[in-house]
Amino acid sequence: MRLSEFDRAMADQFGAGAGAVRTDLALAAMGGRTxxxxxxAGVAARDVWLAVCDEMDVPAERRYGVGRLEQRRH
Structure with a gap:
């Protein structure tokens, strides 16, 4: 997961509150870091996304593949 995909996933899941989730929510899986x-600190965006999902009880169907843009059609 790229950082841009992480940002899209956060915005899609949390809307206007995505910024607050990113900067204010302490993640147990990340040692209490936001x-x-x-x-x-260099933690992979995918690992951070999954930690956010665990803390916020995001359903499994919303966790995987989110944030990706659709393939362009030629």
Whole structure:
């Protein structure tokens, strides 16, 4: 997962609250760091996304493949 995909996934799932989730929610799986802190420390965006999903009880169907743009049709 690229950082841009992480950002899209956060916006799609949390809307206007995505920024607050990113900077304010302490993630147990990340040692109490926020998503922003974990990303800044070099943790893979996919791992951070899954940690956010666990903390926020995001349903499984919303966790995988989100944030990806649709394939362009030629």
């Amino acid at each position: 998503a922003a802190e974990a990303l800044a």
